[in-house]
Amino acid sequence: xxxxxxxxxxxxxxxxxxxxxxxxxxxxxxxxxxxxxxxxxxxxxxxxxxxxxxxxxxxxxxxxxxxxxxxxxxxxxxxxxxxxxxxxxxxxxxxxxxxxxxxxxxxxxxxxxxxxxxxxxxxxxxxxxxxxxxxxxxxxxxxxxxxxxxxxxxxxxxxxxxxxxxxxxxxxxxxxxxxxxxxxxxxxxxxxxxxxxxxxxxxxxxxxxxxxxxxxxxxxxxxxxxxxxxxxxxxxxxxxxxxxxxxxxxxxxxxxxxxxxxxxxxxxxxxxxxxxxxxxxxxxxxxxxxxxxxxxxxxxxxxxxxxxxx
Numbered sequence: 001x002x003x004x005x006x007x008x009x010x011x012x013x014x015x016x017x018x019x020x021x022x023x024x025x026x027x028x029x030x031x032x033x034x035x036x037x038x039x040x041x042x043x044x045x046x047x048x049x050x051x052x053x054x055x056x057x058x059x060x061x062x063x064x065x066x067x068x069x070x071x072x073x074x075x076x077x078x079x080x081x082x083x084x085x086x087x088x089x090x091x092x093x094x095x096x097x098x099x100x101x102x103x104x105x106x107x108x109x110x111x112x113x114x115x116x117x118x119x120x121x122x123x124x125x126x127x128x129x130x131x132x133x134x135x136x137x138x139x140x141x142x143x144x145x146x147x148x149x150x151x152x153x154x155x156x157x158x159x160x161x162x163x164x165x166x167x168x169x170x171x172x173x174x175x176x177x178x179x180x181x182x183x184x185x186x187x188x189x190x191x192x193x194x195x196x197x198x199x200x201x202x203x204x205x206x207x208x209x210x211x212x213x214x215x216x217x218x219x220x221x222x223x224x225x226x227x228x229x230x231x232x233x234x235x236x237x238x239x240x241x242x243x244x245x246x247x248x249x250x251x252x253x254x255x256x257x258x259x260x261x262x263x264x265x266x267x268x269x270x271x272x273x274x275x276x277x278x279x280x281x282x283x284x285x286x287x288x289x290x291x292x293x294x295x296x297x298x299x300x301x302x303x304x305x306x307x308x309x310x
Contacts, residue, residue: 001027002037005114007122012114021124024100025110028052041100042066043093051091051102058089058187060194067094067200069130071191072184073107073137074144085144085177087184090137092130099126101133109136127201131210134192138217141185145224148174152232156239171236178229185222192218256304263300264293 005012006022018024018040029037029048038045043066050056051070061068072087090109091102101110113121113136123129152174158167192215201207271277271289279285 002029002033005123007124012121012123018098020097022098023123023129024098026100026102027106028104029102037100037102041093041095041098043068043095047091047093048102051089051093052104054088054104056089056091058184058191060191065096068092069094069191069195071134071137071188073103073109074140074181074184075105075107076144082173083176083180084173085148086180092133094126094130099123099129107140109133109140127207128210131201131207131214134214135210135217137188138214138221141181141221142217142224145178145181145221145228148177149228152228152235156235168236168239171232171239175229175232175236178225178232181225182222182229185218185225189215189218189222252309256309260297260300260304263296267293267296 003025004015004018004022005025006015006019007013012023015022024037024041026033026037026048029052034045034048034052037048041047044063047061047063047066047068050061050068056070058072059070069092071090071092073090075086075088077084077086088103088105088107090107091100093100093102103110110133113133121129121132152171155167155170192211195201196211196215201211267289271285279288282288
């Protein structure tokens, strides 16, 4: 799918053709769209195909007057997925005429620009537009890590009473997501530092300041992700022990109940033998035996309770 937008007033408007100063947003293009894109944008076909490679790392490449920047951005795959949150490559192509963003899946970063979440966005200021895109990327990481932390807090309440491994496996899924985030953020940080050293955004002082802000946000996201990952790792170890302890408590209770219930059974088995036994001639024999069994069971219950075995 290919959509084209151009700044108008305080926002962006959709247009039907690629013109000077426009933004071309590409989501999972077909083979025909890919062929049309590299001709319309005037770039190498690899610029498009590399952006669609799901395993592509964050990097930059320049050919003639076109520059390709590939970032790793967060992507939500669904709560039932083995890794709920992962990262995907987002390609940004900058030419002397326009900007193009290419991604295999639809992320919330481009959608945030379309929804007017960035004030005064302009597609004609290509470097500023790209930096705003980078800033959206860093903020998206921060917001997603906060969402993961909330999901982990909800699982923590369940784990305190759990006897199964289901909740621990759920935590493992979120830990995998944080590992992907850490890897993606660090590669993005290295890319931004290279762009800063190459003075790619040196044309305007405001652009340099915005790049510095992007770097600060990325570093904050890295620190927040690593903290969450460390806490989650320690939490998983702790809750694995809690689940084992909860199971031991249940087994201890069941063993105690089994012993208590076996005592009346033992007494009844003895008095069921076909031999001479005390009280066998007494009309109150059943009541005496029943009272004795109950007394014995209550005494064992008291002993177990005093020893905290129940």
